[in-house]
Amino acid sequence: MRIIDVHNHLYPKEWLDYLEKHSKTLAVRKKDDKILIYFKGTRLATIEKKGHIDPEARLQDMDEKKIDVQIISLSTPSVELAPKRDGIPWAKRLNDYFATLCQRSKGRFQFYAVLPLQDIPASIKELERAKTDLGAKGIIMFSNVCGKPIYFQEFYPIYEAASSLNLPILIHPGPPITSTVLKKVMMPVPLFGFVMDTTIAVTGLIYFGIFDRFPDLKIIHPHLGGVFPYLVGRINDAYKAYGKDYRFCLKKEPSQYYRENVYVDSISFHTPSLLCAIEFMGTDRVLFGTDYAHPIGGIDKAIKSVRALNLKEEEKEKIFSENAKRLFKI
Numbered sequence: 001m002r003i004i005d006v007h008n009h010l011y012p013k014e015w016l017d018y019l020e021k022h023s024k025t026l027a028v029r030k031k032d033d034k035i036l037i038y039f040k041g042t043r044l045a046t047i048e049k050k051g052h053i054d055p056e057a058r059l060q061d062m063d064e065k066k067i068d069v070q071i072i073s074l075s076t077p078s079v080e081l082a083p084k085r086d087g088i089p090w091a092k093r094l095n096d097y098f099a100t101l102c103q104r105s106k107g108r109f110q111f112y113a114v115l116p117l118q119d120i121p122a123s124i125k126e127l128e129r130a131k132t133d134l135g136a137k138g139i140i141m142f143s144n145v146c147g148k149p150i151y152f153q154e155f156y157p158i159y160e161a162a163s164s165l166n167l168p169i170l171i172h173p174g175p176p177i178t179s180t181v182l183k184k185v186m187m188p189v190p191l192f193g194f195v196m197d198t199t200i201a202v203t204g205l206i207y208f209g210i211f212d213r214f215p216d217l218k219i220i221h222p223h224l225g226g227v228f229p230y231l232v233g234r235i236n237d238a239y240k241a242y243g244k245d246y247r248f249c250l251k252k253e254p255s256q257y258y259r260e261n262v263y264v265d266s267i268s269f270h271t272p273s274l275l276c277a278i279e280f281m282g283t284d285r286v287l288f289g290t291d292y293a294h295p296i297g298g299i300d301k302a303i304k305s306v307r308a309l310n311l312k313e314e315e316k317e318k319i320f321s322e323n324a325k326r327l328f329k330i
């Protein structure tokens, strides 16, 4: 059975070097064999596996674990957290890097483009270049842009362009808007911060009518849809109870947009949680992901949790590769 991993990350070394030397808000610290990345004092990412930086080590891991294709992306911190003058050239540089890697990989790698979201017109240009000249299969956006919700009107041109160019958007966690709260309660950001941030972002895209405006837009909500599949009843009821007061005005029930415009990946590593999402979304909308090479991730756990599902083999095949082939046209 072919396996396409739609959610995993690679940090190009030159990007880490830039963060280490030039960034004021982002800090890169080396501790034992690990590289720790901080944003405004909050620990954001941990690099401890060679394949997180080195494409050759990554290919060895893929061969060993029998992953056929990875659609790779940068992880947080991304270019929109850099100063504007640096964000635009770095988006180009990183997308060029990923495109070259893909071209040399004989089909093992595809990629999501990064956008300099501190500048929307520049992001549109880069999005078009990434699709037309570089062959990007999707875009990675982060769950907020320097604290700003991604469902605000200024981001609509991105959704319009992605929709017309048929580029799915992976809404990946960035530094969560709850970072200061989590710091106060002494909890690690990856525990609640990341999944709540993407859930707020995707629920916002629905509530604020982005899918009524751009009905062909396709979103990938990672980590098994955050907590959306689990809270779906409440998300529908909150719209009914408070929608009018908040001036939300949708054509359909919130959960229906999720079923029609959103894909989730399989990253929870917990089979009963996967079953909950599948019961809500169906097997056509679940994509296989690993979050390689982050510490809360792993190819073995990811494969095992999907294999353990009490589903027909052809349903599992949809999750492992067929849905991704259809969505990304690979």
Ligand SMILES: [Zn+2]
Pocket (backbone or CB within 6 Å): 007, 008, 009, 075, 172, 222, 291, 294
């Ligand atoms: Zn990730």
